[in-house]
Amino acid sequence: MVRPTRRALVLAAGAALAAPARAQAFPSRPMRILVPFAAGGTTDILARAVGERLSVALGQPVVIDNRGGAGGTVAGEAFARSDPDGHTLLVATASLICINKALYARMPFDPDTDFLPVAMLAQQPNVLVVNPRVLPMPTLAELVAHIRAHPGQVNYGSAGTGSQLHLTGEMFRAAVGVDMTHVPYRGSAPAMTDLVAGNVPMMFDGLGTALPQVRGGAIRALGVASTTETAALPGVPPIATVLPGFLSVNWTGLFALRGTPEPVLARIDAETRRALAGPEMTTLFRDRAFDPMPIPRSDLPAFVAAESTRWRDAVTASGARAD
Structure with missing residues (x-):
């Protein structure tokens, strides 16, 4: 029987120690x-x-x-x-x-x-935006009161059926407690185009995509669907201040x-x-x-x-x- 040399033993031990290190190396590619x-x-x-x-x-x-x-x-x-x-x-x-x-x-x-x-x-946060020529209410509370006084008569647009923006609109409808009519579009951009044109009076949109139109004055933001105000829209309250628990981020x-x-x-x-x-x-x-x-x-x-x-x-x- 041939006994391994001391050098061979040292090399073998080193290889055994190195193997786990190589296995744990991340990233390797x-x-x-x-x-x-x-x-x-x-x-x-x-x-x-x-x-x-x-x-x-x-x-x-x-x-x-x-x-x-x-x-x-x-x-x-x-x-x-x-x-x-x-x-x-x-x-x-x-x-x-x-x-x-x-x-x-x-x-x-x-x-x-x-x-x-x-x-x-x-x-x-998603943000509730309206066309101020169609829905001139300056506050979220006044908009909610208007919708409740006109059940089934206020439409809202969305980026499409089943989209997060549609579901946010459905959560809003449920929180308001009266029927609203959903108008689905093929994406957020065409919905926003119709909102600006006044063909649909309100919708939810992502804050980042709605901001240019809000800042340009074409639409008005009435509420953010987060628990606190956002720095991008100072003075626009969380929807939860009027509809407790409302959240869509x-x-x-x-x-x-x-x-x-x-x-x-x-x-x-x-x-x-x-x-x-x-x-x-x-x-x-x-x-x-x-x-x-x-x-x-x-x-x-x-x-x-x-x-x-x-x-x-x-x-x-x-x-x-x-x-």
Whole structure:
């Protein structure tokens, strides 16, 4: 029997120690962030800004992969088929994570069991906007009183049946307590065009997309669907001051696949938080009317679960189905 030399033993021990280190090395190759919307939109801009900073911090290229279609299902399915090693991540909104599973009878993945929230990136409240020539009421309380005095006679536009903006309108209708007529459009842009023209009197829109028209005076913002005022619309109250408990916030989060090693999740979380705290991101948040979401990672599953319940109830009340 040939006994190993001392040098061989040392080399073998070194290799044994190095193997776990190599296995734990992250990232070991370029990373990919899937975005369920086309390039140039709000979610894409946020994903690219975060991706650039993660690339610098992690020492690997971060590629943004836009996979629009089917309300985010196309990106979600591609993500679900990737490896749970942290090299592929998903930037997703409440629509993909919380709303779609209530809208669709069947989905090729389950965001509850397949995906894991790693970090919240930003949030924007939805905002109630009106055409002041059609609905001249200067305050939210007066608008609510007008709608209650004219049941079934006030229409509201939306970005389409089952969209977050439609469901927000349905939550508003339920909170006001009288019938309103939903007018669906093929997206937020054509709905806003008709709002400005006076063809539809009111709608909910994302704060970032509504701001130019509000600031230009074409439409009036009467309430934000957040718990507090937003710096982008000083003086515009939360809708909850008139309709208690009303809340509709469009958040964007970074998700990994369930089964991703904990050290990888921890590093992604830490570097993402560091990126969001930088001066460039602070400027982006201000310019795009984003608000930060400093929720600890340990609290994110409960947050997502609560949001899922909120939007499931809104889908059920609206009767909307996507298939």
